[in-house]
Amino acid sequence: xxxxxxxxxxxxxxxxxxxxxxxxxxxxxxxxxxxxxxxxxxxxxxxxxxxxxxxxxxxxxxxxxxxxxxxxxxxxxxxxxxxxxxxxxxxxxxxxxxxxxxxxxxxxxxxxxxxxxxxxxxxxxxxxxxxxxxxxxxxxxxxxxxxxxxxxxxxxxxxxxxxxxxxxxxxxxxxxxxxxxxxxxxxxxxxxxxxxxxxxxxxxxxxxxxxxxxxxxxxxxxxxxxxxxxxxxxxxxxxxxxxxxxxxxxxxxxxxxxxxxxxxxxxxxxxxxxxxxxxxxxxxxxxxxxxxxxxxxx
Numbered sequence: 168x169x170x171x172x173x174x175x176x177x178x179x180x181x182x183x184x185x186x187x188x189x190x191x192x193x194x195x196x197x198x199x200x201x202x203x204x205x206x207x208x209x210x211x212x213x214x215x216x217x218x219x220x221x222x223x224x225x226x227x228x229x230x231x232x233x234x235x236x237x238x239x240x241x242x243x244x245x246x247x248x249x250x251x252x253x254x255x256x257x258x259x260x261x262x263x264x265x266x267x268x269x270x271x272x273x274x275x276x277x278x279x280x281x282x283x284x285x286x287x288x289x290x291x292x293x294x295x296x297x298x299x300x301x302x303x304x305x306x307x308x309x310x311x312x313x314x315x316x317x318x319x320x321x322x323x324x325x326x327x328x329x330x331x332x333x334x335x336x337x338x339x340x341x342x343x344x345x346x347x348x349x350x351x352x353x354x355x356x357x358x359x360x361x362x363x364x365x366x367x368x369x370x371x372x373x374x375x376x377x378x379x380x381x382x383x384x385x386x387x388x389x390x391x392x393x394x395x396x397x398x399x400x401x402x403x404x405x406x407x408x409x410x411x412x413x414x415x416x417x418x419x420x421x422x423x424x425x426x427x428x429x430x431x432x433x434x435x436x437x438x439x440x441x442x443x444x445x446x447x448x449x450x451x452x453x454x455x456x457x458x459x460x461x462x463x464x465x
Contacts, residue, residue, distance in 0.1 A: 204383070204436075206460070207379050207459065208378055208454055217345070218366040218367055219248065219340070219362050227250075228362060241347050242344055245343045245368065248362075258334040264330075271320055275316045279310070286306040345370065349372040350372070351370055353368060355368055376448050381421050382437055382463075383436055396408070398461050400458065404450075413439070415439060420434070
């Protein structure tokens with residue numbers, strides 16, 4: 168009985184060892200099997216530089232609501248620009264002007280109703296010769312003037328409403344919102360500084376990470392969506408598995424250079440995006456743009 172139990176344990180251990188050997192052979196960088204490339208760790212959302220919409224002159228930051236490493240939700244307010252108070256006052260002024268014009272329109276509507284009654288009454292008296300023609304004409308002129316005033320006020324109100332919408336849009340441009348749900352990676356412009364070409368901050372969704380491999384153009388025909396591979400880099404405790412998800416379209420010069428002084432610095436490559444295994448995300452989310460070695464299994 169004891170020998171049978173031992174035999175089963177030996178078989179189970181052999182199966183587990185064999186599976187681990189197979190798994191390890193898929194991630195052996197010392198072999199020439201598969202396709203080797205340099206790559207970088209990158210969020211699937213990409214790293215987004217959040218800027219302003221204040222025009223080419225730029226804008227100064229008044230207040231930030233988040234700090235680096237904070238999690239934000241899409242649509243949350245990130246910052247207020249320095250001209251927020253001025254733009255808000257312009258909106259209030261536009262609203263006040265509309266209220267004044269609407270009050271004038273109410274008064275003119277009352278005048279129009281009165282002048283219309285007077286005009287109709289004197290027109291009937293004119294027909295019976297009980298009123299002079301000149302007086303009836305004066306009442307008609309007053310009635311027509313009230314109509315013209317109402318049309319003019321309606322045009323002014325419409326114009327003021329358009330100006331209000333422009334002011335509200337300008338006010339909205341003084342607020343910066345999060346384009347995605349993610350993590351604030353780096354603040355590039357602090358309160359009191361002017362946002363230039365450097366943007367306000369960088370944000371990315373770190374819950375899903377990719378590896379972008381720069382595959383030589385001559386090797387692209389050997390790469391297919393769904394192929395498995397692995398990545399490694401100095402300092403990594405282990406290799407991590409990846410899977411080809413997207414093939415790039417553009418052939419260009421490589422961005423990543425090998426540390427080998429004899430390596431070609433002007434290769435023609437195509438970017439291949441690989442999905443990184445979920446178990447590696449927690450360990451690698453603090454290493455965005457880290458250069459890694461990639462080997463895609465044949």
